[in-house]
Amino acid sequence: MKIMKSTLTNSPKLTLVGAGTGDPDLITLKAIKALKQADVVLYDALVNPELLEYAPFAKIVFVGKRVGKHEFLQHEINELIVENALRYGHVVRLKGGDPFVFGRGYEEMQYAESFGIPTNVIPGISSAIAVPELQHIPLTHRGISESFWVLTGTTKTGEISKDLHLAVQSTATVIVLMATRKLAEIAELYQIYEKSDAAVAIVQNGTLPNEKIVIGTMKNIVALANEQQIDSPAVIIIGEVVNLRKKSEQSENQIDNSLNKPKTNHEHIVNLLTIAHPAIHSVA
Numbered sequence: 001m002k003i004m005k006s007t008l009t010n011s012p013k014l015t016l017v018g019a020g021t022g023d024p025d026l027i028t029l030k031a032i033k034a035l036k037q038a039d040v041v042l043y044d045a046l047v048n049p050e051l052l053e054y055a056p057f058a059k060i061v062f063v064g065k066r067v068g069k070h071e072f073l074q075h076e077i078n079e080l081i082v083e084n085a086l087r088y089g090h091v092v093r094l095k096g097g098d099p100f101v102f103g104r105g106y107e108e109m110q111y112a113e114s115f116g117i118p119t120n121v122i123p124g125i126s127s128a129i130a131v132p133e134l135q136h137i138p139l140t141h142r143g144i145s146e147s148f149w150v151l152t153g154t155t156k157t158g159e160i161s162k163d164l165h166l167a168v169q170s171t172a173t174v175i176v177l178m179a180t181r182k183l184a185e186i187a188e189l190y191q192i193y194e195k196s197d198a199a200v201a202i203v204q205n206g207t208l209p210n211e212k213i214v215i216g217t218m219k220n221i222v223a224l225a226n227e228q229q230i231d232s233p234a235v236i237i238i239g240e241v242v243n244l245r246k247k248s249e250q251s252e253n254q255i256d257n258s259l260n261k262p263k264t265n266h267e268h269i270v271n272l273l274t275i276a277h278p279a280i281h282s283v284a
Contacts, residue, residue: 018124
């Protein structure tokens with residue numbers, strides 16, 4: 001790459017920052033401090049623009065990549081990082097989710113270091129964990145799931161990850177990112193392994209006001225997703241833990257119903273305790 005003439009006043013530095021899942025409140029204090037100290041911010045498509053308000057004096061550059069739409073190719077982003085660090089100083093590379101979870105953050109860090117630029121990483125909240133959690137879907141649950149896999153639906157070759165073949169055969173919860181366009185292939189794979197009844201949830205725009213969720217099984221999830229016009233960005237959650245969300249909803253509905261019925265104070269308290277802890281019962 002051609003190095004531009006430096007007008008540097010600050011020492012060159014790169015900080016990879018995880019911006020979290022989209023909700024601007026789900027970012028770390030350390031990430032906010034880095035943004036306030038930035039001379040340049042290069043940010044992705046999945047980053048909430050509200051976060052840029054923490055860097056009012058920085059040069060802001062959009063380098064987002066979405067399915068079929070690339071503002072910059074990856075090697076061009078790498079070059080921008082180095083060019084801006086050598087010219088302006090502290091570059092914050094603001095990436096959706098966590099920089100090291102399918103974010104190509106390590107590649108960017110290596111490239112910067114090859115030019116002698118110091119680097120640092122600030123972790124972010126990954127959608128792989130936070131989006132299911134905010135839907136009351138635990139990735140692990142005693143007696144149901146002892147582990148979870150996080151896979152990408154967009155490999156370098158454009159094919160489904162070979163690891164998915166292994167994950168399907170386990171009892172683990174399976175999280176697939178960047179895979180809405182591979183949904184039919186994923187469903188077909190589960191049916192090949194005779195797991196067509198596997199529970200699945202797809203959450204689009206997780207943690208945002210326009211969030212959408214569809215729940216089904218591998219038998220009907222493709223039709224349901226088409227009906228609801230589910231598109232990227234979305235998180236696919238597969239496994240028995242998805243059914244726990246339904247139980248959570250039922251408990252919430254029971255509590256809501258109990259609040260709407262007139263009761264004495266004693267009856268009201270006992271009813272709420274009974275819903276939360278079925279083993280508790282009232283003794284007249």
